Amino acid sequence: xxxxxxxxIFGTRPEAIKMAPLVKELERREEIESKVCVTAxxxxxxxxxxxxxxxxxxxxxxxxxxxQSLTGITTKVLTGLKEIFEGEKPNLILVHGxxxxxxxxxxxxxxxxxxxxxxxxxLRTFDKYFPFPEExxxxxxxxxxxxxxxxxIGSKENLLKEGINEEDIFITGNTVIDAMNVTVDEDYKxxxxxxxxxxxxxxxxIMVTAHRRxxxxxxxxxxxxxxxxxxxxxxxxxxxxxxxxxxxxxxVVHKYLEGIDRVHLLSPLDTKETxxxxxxxxxxxxxxxxxxxxxxxxxxxxxxxxxxxxxPEAVKYGTVKLVGTDISKIxxxxxxLINNKNEYEKMSKAINPYGDGMxxxxxxxxxxxxxxxxxxxxxxxxxx
Numbered sequence: 001x002x003x004x005x006x007x008x009i010f011g012t013r014p015e016a017i018k019m020a021p022l023v024k025e026l027e028r029r030e031e032i033e034s035k036v037c038v039t040a041x042x043x044x045x046x047x048x049x050x051x052x053x054x055x056x057x058x059x060x061x062x063x064x065x066x067x068q069s070l071t072g073i074t075t076k077v078l079t080g081l082k083e084i085f086e087g088e089k090p091n092l093i094l095v096h097g098x099x100x101x102x103x104x105x106x107x108x109x110x111x112x113x114x115x116x117x118x119x120x121x122x123l124r125t126f127d128k129y130f131p132f133p134e135e136x137x138x139x140x141x142x143x144x145x146x147x148x149x150x151x152x153i154g155s156k157e158n159l160l161k162e163g164i165n166e167e168d169i170f171i172t173g174n175t176v177i178d179a180m181n182v183t184v185d186e187d188y189k190x191x192x193x194x195x196x197x198x199x200x201x202x203x204x205x206i207m208v209t210a211h212r213r214x215x216x217x218x219x220x221x222x223x224x225x226x227x228x229x230x231x232x233x234x235x236x237x238x239x240x241x242x243x244x245x246x247x248x249x250x251x252v253v254h255k256y257l258e259g260i261d262r263v264h265l266l267s268p269l270d271t272k273e274t275x276x277x278x279x280x281x282x283x284x285x286x287x288x289x290x291x292x293x294x295x296x297x298x299x300x301x302x303x304x305x306x307x308x309x310x311x312p313e314a315v316k317y318g319t320v321k322l323v324g325t326d327i328s329k330i331x332x333x334x335x336x337l338i339n340n341k342n343e344y345e346k347m348s349k350a351i352n353p354y355g356d357g358m359x360x361x362x363x364x365x366x367x368x369x370x371x372x373x374x375x376x377x378x379x380x381x382x383x384x
Contacts, residue, residue, distance in 0.1 A: 001031075001373075003030075003031060003032060003033040004031060004032050004033065004091045004092065004367070004368075004371055004373070005032075005033045005035070005088065005089070005090045005091050005092075006026055006032055006033070006034055006035070006090060006091065006092045006093070006094060006367065007035045007036070007037055007059075007084070007085075007088060007090045007092075007093045007094070008022065008023055008026065008034065008035070008036050008037070008093075008094045009037045009038075009039070009081070009093055009094065009095050009101065009102075009105040010038060010039070010046075010095070010096055010099075010101060010102075011038060011039030011040060011041030011042065011046065011061075011063075011077070011099060011100075011101030012041050012042045012045070012046060012099050012101065013042055013045035013046055013048070013049055013271070014097070014099075014288075014289075014290045015096045015097055015099055015101065015102070016038075016046050016049035016050065016053075017049055017176060017179050017271050017290070018096055018097065018119070018120065018174070018175045018176045018179065018290070019094070019096050019119065019175070020049060020050075020052075020053035020055060020179055021053075021175050021178035021179050021182070021359075021360045022094070022119065022175050022178075022359075022360040022363055022364070023036055023053070023055055024053065024055075024360070025360040025361055025363070025364050026364060029364060029368075031368060031373050032364070032367075032368075035058040035059070035088065035090070036055060036056075036057045036058055036059070037057060037058065037059040037060075037061070037081070037084060038050070038057045038059070038060050038061070039061045039063050039073075039076075039077050039080070039101045039104075039105075040060060040061060040062045040063055040064050041063060041064060041068075041073055041077075041099060041100065041101045042064060043062070043064040045268065045270075048270040048271060049270075049271050052183070052270065052271055052272055053179075053182070059084050061076065061077065061080040061081075063076040063077065063080065070100055070133055073100045073101070073104065074100055074103070074104045077100070077101055077104035077105060077108065078104050078107060078108050078111075081104070081105060081108035081109075082108060082111070082112070085108065085109065085112040085114055086112065089114075090114060091114075091115065091371070092114070092115045092116070092117055092147070092367065092371075093105065093106075093109045093114055093115070093116055093117070094116075094117045094118075094119055095109075095116065095117070095118060095119070095141060095145075096118075096119040096120055097119070097120045097123075097134075097138065098120075098123070098131075098134035098135070098137045098138035098141070098289075098310075099134070099137060100133065100137060102118075102137055102138070102141050103136075103137040103138075103140050103141050106118065106140070106141040106144040106145060107140075107144060109144070110144045115146045115147070116141075116144055116145045116146055116147070117145065117146065117147035117148075117149065117363075117367065118141050118142060118145035118147065118148050118149065119149045119172075119175065119363060120149065120150075120151055120174060120175070121138075121141075121142055121145065121148040121149055121150050121155060121159060121169075122142065122148060122150040122151075122152075122154075122155030122156060122157075122158045122159040122169075123138060123151075123155055123158070123289075123310035123311060124138070124139070124158045124310055125308045125309065125310045127308060129214070130214055130306075130307070130308050131212055131213070131214060131289070131306070131310070132213055132214055134289075134310075135310065138310070139162075142159060142162065142164070143162075146168060147168055147170070147366065147367070147370055148164055148168055148169045148170070149170055149172045149359075149362075149363050149366065150169055150170065150171050150172070151171070151172060151173055151174040151354060151355065151359070151381070152171065152173075152313050152353060152354065152381075152383070153171060153383075154312060154313055155171075156169050156171055168370075170362065170363070170366040170378065170380065171380035171381050171382075172359045172362040172363050172366070172380070172381055173354065173355030173356055173357075173358060173359035173362065173381035174293050174354040174355040174359055175355070175359040175360050175363070176290060176293050176294055176297075176354070176355070177293070177297050177352075177354060177355030177356065177357050177359065178355070178357050178358070178359050178360045179271075180275055180294060180297055180298075181357045183271060183272045183275040183276070184275050184276060184279050184298070185276060186279075188272075188276040188279075188280075190273055190276065190277070191273060192266065192269065192273060194264060194266070195240070195266075195273070195277060198238055198240070198264075199238075200280040200281070202236075203236055203237070203238045203282075204234070204236050204237050204238070204282040204283075204338055205237075205238045205239075205240060205280065205281045205282050206230070206237060206238070206239050206240070206281065206282060206283055206284070206285055206334070207240050207242070207277055207278055207281040207283075207284045207285070207286075208227065208239060208240065208241040208242065208284075208285045208286065209241075209242050209244070209286045209287070209288050209291065210223050210241075210244075210249070210285075210286065210287045210305050211244035211246065211249045211287065212287045212288075212306070214306070215287055215305065215306070215325060216248050216249070218325070219305075219325040220248075220249055220252045220253065221252055221256065222325045222326065222327050222330070223287075223305055223325055223330065224252060224253055224255075224256035224257055225256060225327050226327045226330035226331050226334075227239060227241070227256075227257060227263070227285075227330075228256060228257060228260060228263075229327070229331050230330075230331055230334045230335070230338075231260060231261075231262055231263055232260075233331075233335065234335070234338050234339075236338075237262065237338060238262045238263075238264070239257075239262060239263045239264065240264045240266060240277065240281070241253060241257065241263065241264065241265050241266070242266055242267070242268050242269060242274070243265050243266065243267065243268070244268065245267065245268065253265060275294065278291070278294060278295055278298055278300060279298050279300075281300060282300075282338075283300055283301045283302070283303070283334075283337055283344075284300050284301070284302045284303070285302070285303045285305060285330075285334065286302065286303075286304065286305060287304065287305040287306050289309075289310065289311060292304060292309065292311045292314050292319075292320050293311065293314070293354040293355075295319075295320075296314060296319035296320065296350070296352040296353075296354065297352050297354065297355070299348045299349065300348065301319070301320070301321075301337055301344060301347035301348055302314070302319065302320040302321070302347075303320070303321055303323045303330070303333050303334060303337075304320050304321065304322045304323060305323060305324065305325060305330065306322065306324065306325075307322065307324045307325075308322070309322060311354075313353040313354070313383075314353065314354070316353070317350050317351045317352075317353050317383075318346060318347055318350035318351075319347060319350045319351070319352060319353075320347075321333060321347070351383060353383045355381065356381065358381070359381065362378055362379075362380070362381060365378035366378055
């Protein structure tokens, strides 16, 4: 029987982190011919993940340029993938999550009448502009996809409400948990010496990221003002802010927080450094989607600097709390975790609803089942 040809497509660091363990699992299967295509929607940060997981792409569109637009990304991905798909004629392409690469990759597959598998399918905020453009990227990809790998039962229910055939949905858990089983090391020493000098045992170290488009302007300003107040009111707190390189974010953060005692403004770290900082920190404050899944796996409470989230399971199970960008709410929520041991333990010991480290295997088993290479439908991820 011929091998199934599967092309995995991704273009940003978050996608790469979550697709890397799946790529490695595809490579292990004799029934599958696995190929990797990167768009390099993000270049440097993507390359760091490829090196970490020892992945050499078979195809690299290398589309990134300064001040790139969503339209530019979409058209370059569509054009580049058309040629690859026509030459390779894959049985299946795999895309991940909600980036512009994801949607454009799925659309390119549809135009070639090639089957599309959507990893991390079914997440919704039900507001097409929050997050922008990710919410619509994910919804449109879901409308195109033939196979839907939903991380949770809630994601599956969203897909069912949209008319997706239940037989085509597989609850797998999230592949990011698989990745963290590789990247986190209890005895890890940072390449960044500033991080090695921090007293993680005696200080309450807060890891911060905030850069989403919907927070540009007043949102980022409010976040910075709140962080300044938190540090000034709590002498035991040290803040590590991983500042996005986009000047729209970077300039504001440095304006409000540069030079403040116990505040460390660092450039974004590579994946291994980021995961191990998360492992050593006290709590996380972020507007990222991925960190809402990663931090609970390590027992770290998360304050989400957004008004809505496409990951409601974490809110339901108490591992994250939505605080938005209101200064007083951010400060009061942080102070409660810093000063109330019971509240902190309630969040840090809550159930992580996102995975058990077996998501990649479930995805591959689902593919083999769909193509009748396995007789039995794989068992699905369940929150215990």
